Amino acid sequence: MDPLRSPLLTDLYQLTMLQTYxxxxxxxxxxxxxFVRKLPANRNFMMAAGLEQALDFLEQARFGxxxxxxxxRSGLFxxxxxxxxxxxxxxxxxxxxxxxxxxxxxxxxxxxTAPMPxxxxxxxxxxxxxxxxxxVASKAARSVLVAPGKTLVDFGLRRAHGAEAGLLAARxxxxxxxxxTATVLAGSQFGIPVVGTMAHSFVxxxxxxxxxxIDFAHAFPKGTIFxxxxxxxxxxxxxxxxxAPALRREGISIQGVRLDSGDLVALxxxxxxxxxxxxxxxxxxxxxxNLEEYRLRELLxxxxxxxGFGVGTSLVTSAxxxxxxxxxxxxxxxxxxxxxxxxxxxxxxxxKQVYRLSDxxxxxxxxxxxxxxxxxxxxxxxxxxxxGGKRLGKPEPLPETRARAAAQLERLPARLTAxxxxxxxxxxxxxxxxxxxxxxxxxxTAEPAESVPQEx
Amino acid sequence: MDPLRSPLLTDLYQLTMLQTYxxxxxxxxxxxxxFVRKLPANRNFMMAAGLEQALDFLEQARFGxxxxxxxxRSGLFxxxxxxxxxxxxxxxxxxxxxxxxxxxxxxxxxxxTAPMPxxxxxxxxxxxxxxxxxxVASKAARSVLVAPGKTLVDFGLRRAHGAEAGLLAARxxxxxxxxxTATVLAGSQFGIPVVGTMAHSFVxxxxxxxxxxIDFAHAFPKGTIFxxxxxxxxxxxxxxxxxAPALRREGISIQGVRLDSGDLVALxxxxxxxxxxxxxxxxxxxxxxNLEEYRLRELLxxxxxxxGFGVGTSLVTSAxxxxxxxxxxxxxxxxxxxxxxxxxxxxxxxxKQVYRLSDxxxxxxxxxxxxxxxxxxxxxxxxxxxxGGKRLGKPEPLPETRARAAAQLERLPARLTAxxxxxxxxxxxxxxxxxxxxxxxxxxTAEPAESVPQEx
Numbered sequence: 001m002d003p004l005r006s007p008l009l010t011d012l013y014q015l016t017m018l019q020t021y022x023x024x025x026x027x028x029x030x031x032x033x034x035f036v037r038k039l040p041a042n043r044n045f046m047m048a049a050g051l052e053q054a055l056d057f058l059e060q061a062r063f064g065x066x067x068x069x070x071x072x073r074s075g076l077f078x079x080x081x082x083x084x085x086x087x088x089x090x091x092x093x094x095x096x097x098x099x100x101x102x103x104x105x106x107x108x109x110x111x112x113t114a115p116m117p118x119x120x121x122x123x124x125x126x127x128x129x130x131x132x133x134x135x136v137a138s139k140a141a142r143s144v145l146v147a148p149g150k151t152l153v154d155f156g157l158r159r160a161h162g163a164e165a166g167l168l169a170a171r172x173x174x175x176x177x178x179x180x181t182a183t184v185l186a187g188s189q190f191g192i193p194v195v196g197t198m199a200h201s202f203v204x205x206x207x208x209x210x211x212x213x214i215d216f217a218h219a220f221p222k223g224t225i226f227x228x229x230x231x232x233x234x235x236x237x238x239x240x241x242x243x244a245p246a247l248r249r250e251g252i253s254i255q256g257v258r259l260d261s262g263d264l265v266a267l268x269x270x271x272x273x274x275x276x277x278x279x280x281x282x283x284x285x286x287x288x289x290n291l292e293e294y295r296l297r298e299l300l301x302x303x304x305x306x307x308g309f310g311v312g313t314s315l316v317t318s319a320x321x322x323x324x325x326x327x328x329x330x331x332x333x334x335x336x337x338x339x340x341x342x343x344x345x346x347x348x349x350x351x352k353q354v355y356r357l358s359d360x361x362x363x364x365x366x367x368x369x370x371x372x373x374x375x376x377x378x379x380x381x382x383x384x385x386x387x388g389g390k391r392l393g394k395p396e397p398l399p400e401t402r403a404r405a406a407a408q409l410e411r412l413p414a415r416l417t418a419x420x421x422x423x424x425x426x427x428x429x430x431x432x433x434x435x436x437x438x439x440x441x442x443x444x445t446a447e448p449a450e451s452v453p454q455e456x
Numbered sequence: 457m458d459p460l461r462s463p464l465l466t467d468l469y470q471l472t473m474l475q476t477y478x479x480x481x482x483x484x485x486x487x488x489x490x491f492v493r494k495l496p497a498n499r500n501f502m503m504a505a506g507l508e509q510a511l512d513f514l515e516q517a518r519f520g521x522x523x524x525x526x527x528x529r530s531g532l533f534x535x536x537x538x539x540x541x542x543x544x545x546x547x548x549x550x551x552x553x554x555x556x557x558x559x560x561x562x563x564x565x566x567x568x569t570a571p572m573p574x575x576x577x578x579x580x581x582x583x584x585x586x587x588x589x590x591x592v593a594s595k596a597a598r599s600v601l602v603a604p605g606k607t608l609v610d611f612g613l614r615r616a617h618g619a620e621a622g623l624l625a626a627r628x629x630x631x632x633x634x635x636x637t638a639t640v641l642a643g644s645q646f647g648i649p650v651v652g653t654m655a656h657s658f659v660x661x662x663x664x665x666x667x668x669x670i671d672f673a674h675a676f677p678k679g680t681i682f683x684x685x686x687x688x689x690x691x692x693x694x695x696x697x698x699x700a701p702a703l704r705r706e707g708i709s710i711q712g713v714r715l716d717s718g719d720l721v722a723l724x725x726x727x728x729x730x731x732x733x734x735x736x737x738x739x740x741x742x743x744x745x746n747l748e749e750y751r752l753r754e755l756l757x758x759x760x761x762x763x764g765f766g767v768g769t770s771l772v773t774s775a776x777x778x779x780x781x782x783x784x785x786x787x788x789x790x791x792x793x794x795x796x797x798x799x800x801x802x803x804x805x806x807x808k809q810v811y812r813l814s815d816x817x818x819x820x821x822x823x824x825x826x827x828x829x830x831x832x833x834x835x836x837x838x839x840x841x842x843x844g845g846k847r848l849g850k851p852e853p854l855p856e857t858r859a860r861a862a863a864q865l866e867r868l869p870a871r872l873t874a875x876x877x878x879x880x881x882x883x884x885x886x887x888x889x890x891x892x893x894x895x896x897x898x899x900x901t902a903e904p905a906e907s908v909p910q911e912x
Binding site for chain 1: 459
């Protein structure tokens with residue numbers, strides 16, 4: 001069984017609910033929407049990612065013999081459920097915001113319309129995929145905004161939360177505008193450019209640092225970046241510069257140096273001076289080591305002559321906001337709009353659409369969330385992407401997704417592009433039609449509401 | 457290709473270094489150690505986990521046809537490297553602290569001894585696996601310490617960072633003392649108890665809350681826990697209580713109720729009162745909803761009559777410390793000890809062992825890190841677990857690992873069991889023999905050291 005595709009990668013309550021739904025013949029059409037309830041502290045916007053993986057999952061999820069065997073042997077379920085699961089397929093429709101779209105709280109970024117047992121079962125994995133890639137895309141966009149023109153590389157695999165996190169973080173960061181990744185599998189699976197040269201261990205394994213550099217240059221004559229901070233950074237840059245003439249005679253070019261510790265501003269300056277003095281004006285200075293967007297801004301503000309940055313742990317764990325308050329909520333069942341009214345967790349009912357209105361310069365001005373069919377001005381953000389369990393069209397090539405994300409970041413209101421939380425958040429209006437529907441749903445339910453949705 | 461086992465789940469620089477090592481015939485024995493450089497802000501100790509997955513990876517990693525094809529077509533590598541990779545296997549030895557062990561900064565928790573190209577290539581995935589499970593075990597242990605006797609359940613899959621994170625978080629939390637998980641696949645793959653009942657969507661899909669409860673009870677006559685906060689929590693608990701006599705006549709028992717929002721102290725008290733008044737004194741009150749260890753402590757201090765807690769996002773993302781400063785560093789090559797001297801990142805050289813000394817009551821008193829062979833008092837923590845690429849013995853049954861973790865937590869000095877950072881951290885001594893070795897390595901290296909390892 002492939003754990004990345006197994007429908008057992010779900011919460012047990014999905015299966016207990018399915019047993020009950022099948023037993024009660026509650027298999028009518030359900031509409032669920034995936035949205036984020038609120039922005040985390042350090043974000044002015046979020047960026048949607050993970051849709052392609054979610055659609056892959058919906059197309060491919062099946063209960064194979066191993067899964068069915070586990071369900072049967074668990075002692076928790078009926079033989080009838082096992083029969084239903086054997087036939088279980090996702091046959092529903094999906095509407096979604098395209099990947100790379102900027103989005104805000106209370107806006108559905110994905111809507112599933114399917115028979116209840118299908119729409120319910122996929123909840124856990126849909127959130128799991130779309131939440132994580134959106135977490136990383138939203139984090140990566142901050143480095144992209146703060147370091148325009150710089151080469152940003154994902155270095156995060158080793159401290160990503162497992163294999164899939166490493167792989168999908170590379171993808172999400174690339175969508176958001178990173179240039180490349182160090183993760184080889186992300187290159188082979190998604191076609192993302194992969195880069196990388198040497199670790200400290202490589203230099204240490206040699207008895208002599210210069211010999212390490214020579215060996216490496218000979219193995220990669222097209223040019224490489226030398227890691228210079230294993231012992232004494234300036235001394236190592238001087239060694240690289242001293243090697244240049246001999247390497248040049250052999251037809252080997254020096255691409256640059258990587259700094260991974262110490263005072264990066266001072267070391268970048270001295271590295272630049274040493275390289276320039278040796279005629280290596282095209283060689284780049286690349287920096288890494290516990291970097292995140294605030295540090296990038298600091299380094300650039302200080303005028304550090306750094307051409308590119310490796311960003312790792314803080315990116316792939318989204319260290320300052322490792323999760324979003326992403327949920328997947330029932331909005332309609334059997335043609336009737338539904339809403340949850342739990343304290344501080346109430347939701348807007350019904351099938352919804354989001355319209356985005358721009359100002360004269362093309363910058364996003366505000367959004368309107370309303371019921372589907374209540375046509376508003378602006379661009380409708382949710383589009384059909386799957387019908388009857390099949391994708392509408394081929395998966396989007398990643399460069400197109402990346403271009404969309406770049407265009408979206410350009411259209412952000414300037415106040416939202418800062419790293420700090422904007423004093424006036426982006427405006428998301430709830431349309432009168434949606435408020436009216438919420439009132440109707442409340443009146444139709446026997447118990448009084450504990451609370452109304454919180455407005456921002 | 458299985459992304460969880462593919463050796464392409466690595467950083468590109470591992471492959472570039474391998475090309476160079478093979479080219480220069482640097483295939484002598486290398487010793488790498490995996491350790492954490494410093495504790496994150498909110499931790500007084502860490503708990504090791506992930507070793508079994510790491511050993512699985514070392515036993516199974518192979519370059520299959522797809523991997524070799526990618527390397528060959530990448531345009532980055534020589535045909536010679538492809539030939540080497542085709543034969544690549546991990547044939548080395550591994551020493552490690554058993555899973556569930558408590559550990560501290562500068563202490564190796566895993567040591568790899570293998571020909572350089574083998575020991576180097578596995579770096580990224582070894583850190584990726586052991587780092588993540590140790591992050592979650594260390595986080596989970598805090599809830600375990602703060603809520604003794606309470607049933608703790610992992611609810612984190614949906615906001616875990618991908619599939620593997622959800623799966624391995626369940627495992628790590630179980631090792632640290634959680635009772636069970638909601639993640640079905642963790643049950644099928646690791647034999648961890650799985651639990652779960654219903655979501656809000658289940659209640660919402662029914663036109664009537666009582667009918668939802670009746671349907672569910674009939675589908676699970678052995679007993680279930682009812683989710684009571686979809687609309688009005690107290691009203692829902694009263695509905696559950698009112699249903700009890702009829703269900704009892706049908707032989708259906710009520711296990712309890714789950715609160716997922718609102719004032720949990722007040723709601724737990726009123727739920728308890730309502731259940732008790734209905735004679736449901738055995739029914740439990742279970743709580744969930746953005747819980748973490750500080751909140752558990754608060755709820756228990758307030759005397760909330762809650763029997764168990766579902767802990768999700770904060771656990772599986774280790775929200776307050778989503779990473780550890782875990783590294784895998786070359787300590788010896790070709791029989792010569794090595795050390796990195798980068799500013800503030802210098803390492804202790806050579807093959808090391810960690811000894812733990814306890815006080816008269818059996819509580820851990822302090823540790824000594826020294827060179828292998830320098831026998832100290834106390835228990836040696838690193839033991840051989842793999843020889844020649846093969847596991848020594850079978851994978852440890854998870855209940856044994858869990859029992860070890862529990863015993864370790866009992867032996868922690870009391871000051872380290874608090875949620876707040878202890879003013880006096882645990883003492884880790886560097887033995888004279890190790891200091892002497894570091895000096896010798898420094899003297900043998902041409903360049904002067906930029907810094908010495910930081911002592912705590």
